[in-house]
Amino acid sequence: MGKIWALPQTFLTPLAEIQEQRSALVVTTLPAYDAVKKYLALSVTSLLEVQEATLPHWDSLLAQAKPAEVVYAIGGGLAFDAAKYIAVKKGLPLVGIPTALSVDAFFAWSSAIREGGCVRYLETKAVDNLLIDFAFISTAPPHLRAAAICDLLSIATGCWDWQLAERRSKNPPAMAYQATIEKIAQAILAASLECAHSAGAGDIAGLKQLLDCLALETQLLNQVGHARPEEGSEHYFAYLIENEVGKGKSHAELVCPGILLTAALQGQDWIPLKQAIQACHIPLNSLPLDLIRSTLLKLPEFVHQHDLPYGIAHEITAAQVQGLDLAALLAESVA
Ligand SMILES: [Zn+2]
Numbered sequence: 001m002g003k004i005w006a007l008p009q010t011f012l013t014p015l016a017e018i019q020e021q022r023s024a025l026v027v028t029t030l031p032a033y034d035a036v037k038k039y040l041a042l043s044v045t046s047l048l049e050v051q052e053a054t055l056p057h058w059d060s061l062l063a064q065a066k067p068a069e070v071v072y073a074i075g076g077g078l079a080f081d082a083a084k085y086i087a088v089k090k091g092l093p094l095v096g097i098p099t100a101l102s103v104d105a106f107f108a109w110s111s112a113i114r115e116g117g118c119v120r121y122l123e124t125k126a127v128d129n130l131l132i133d134f135a136f137i138s139t140a141p142p143h144l145r146a147a148a149i150c151d152l153l154s155i156a157t158g159c160w161d162w163q164l165a166e167r168r169s170k171n172p173p174a175m176a177y178q179a180t181i182e183k184i185a186q187a188i189l190a191a192s193l194e195c196a197h198s199a200g201a202g203d204i205a206g207l208k209q210l211l212d213c214l215a216l217e218t219q220l221l222n223q224v225g226h227a228r229p230e231e232g233s234e235h236y237f238a239y240l241i242e243n244e245v246g247k248g249k250s251h252a253e254l255v256c257p258g259i260l261l262t263a264a265l266q267g268q269d270w271i272p273l274k275q276a277i278q279a280c281h282i283p284l285n286s287l288p289l290d291l292i293r294s295t296l297l298k299l300p301e302f303v304h305q306h307d308l309p310y311g312i313a314h315e316i317t318a319a320q321v322q323g324l325d326l327a328a329l330l331a332e333s334v335a
Contacts, residue, residue: 005109005222007215008096008127015039015097015133022069025092027061027083032075032099039136040097042072050075050082052247053114055122058085070095073127076144077103077251081111084124096127100140101199101210103251104151106130107218118306119239121227132211138202142281145207146199147252149280152192152213153273154234154255155185157262161232161311170310175226185229188216196276226309233265233299233313234258240302241287241295252282260284260329261296265312265320270329284330292330296321 016039024042026033030049045066051057061082073083073096080096080103087094098106105112109126112119137145159182166177192213198206221227237258242249256277263270277284299313 002225004225005126007107007219007222008130010130010132010211010215012132012134015131015136018131020070020095023067024070024072024095025065025068025086025090026072026074027086028072028074028079029076032079035140036074036097036099036136039133048082048086050078053078053081053112055085055113055115058082058113062086062089065090068092072097075099077105077112080105080127081113081124084109084111084127085122088124093128094125096130098130098132098137100137100144100147101207101214102140102144102147104148104214104218107215109222114242116306117240117243118302118308119235134204134207137207138204140202142200142202143252143283144250145202146196146210146280147250147282148214149192149196149199149210149276150252150255150259150282151230152189152210152217153259153276154232155189155192155217155230156268156273157234157259157266158228158230158232159185160266160268161262161309161313162228164312165228165310168310170314171228175228175309178224181220181224181229184220185217188213188220193272193276196279200280228309232262232309232311233303234262236299236303236308236311236313237261237295240299241291244291244295245287249286250282252280253286256282257284257287257292257330261292261324261326262312264324264329265316274329278332285332289326289330292326293321296324 023045025046026044027048045068048061071087071092071094073080110121111124165171195206195209199210238254260270303313
């Protein structure tokens with residue numbers, strides 16, 4: 001039986017007005033929790049601090065968890081992905097409080113885990129109730145508060161890859177290219193570009209439009225049953241380079257350089273994408289240029305080895321990498 005997942009029920013509410021009678025297991029990262037705890041009146045039985053996205057780590061958190069009636073995910077993607085796993089294992093309802101709009105994981109029903117040098121998506125569950133306080137999110141660190149735009153800008157490169165795969169007859173039947181779906185995805189991309197400046201500045205209207213775009217993008221992926229309209233070589237680049245730079249970089253910090261590099265390799269106009277990234281204060285200079293080059297050179301072998309859906313990453317040549325003007329792509333000012 002086919003299944004189409006739904007988005008979480010979403011409530012727009014000041015954090016201080018959240019009424020929670022149940023005892024709670026809080027899954028979080030400490031900087032996020034420190035920022036939010038003074039607004040929350042929760043009866044917390046265990047505070048589980050997530051360090052990394054691996055199953056052994058999540059199982060160790062699960063083992064520490066004291067009995068509770070509800071799980072709260074508080075923070076960004078790392079906290080949400082772990083909390084979804086823990087809520088499933090405990091059979092408990094899940095409430096989510098994003099402290100920034102930093103990734104699309106708040107809406108998704110899967111958890112991304114790092115395994116064998118790549119990222120795998122594990123079916124877990126969608127958050128039951130998502131609580132959004134835009135006034136609070138607007139005070140989040142500027143490089144995080146609207147960073148989820150990376151998972152919308154990646155529509156530009158993801159859809160291009162999806163079309164390439166179709167031309168090369170590399171799409172399995174379940175991922176066959178659908179022009180109508182791409183049209184909808186491109187409209188979501190256009191709406192994301194439109195709100196980049198106001199969301200990046202922390203304006204409530206811009207953050208609301210960004211949230212709308214993330215919800216629509218996630219539901220679009222739910223409808224098609226795969227992530228090809230949004231995920232391609234830019235994410236593969238991020239997965240590979242994350243192995244080299246280790247933990248501690250945000251998803252957007254890894255994916256956004258990947259978007260610009262991939263768009264350039266695809267021959268697309270990357271300047272509007274770069275302007276949106278910069279408007280959302282996502283750093284483009286946190287990866288060493290020589291590491292970027294060596295990662296691009298290793299990418300064809302990496303995507304083959306991990307059997308990732310076909311894209312331009314499968315075809316990158318040394319001459320193409322040589323021809324990229326990394327300084328222009330990633331420098332502070334737009335060329
Ligand atoms: Zn992503």
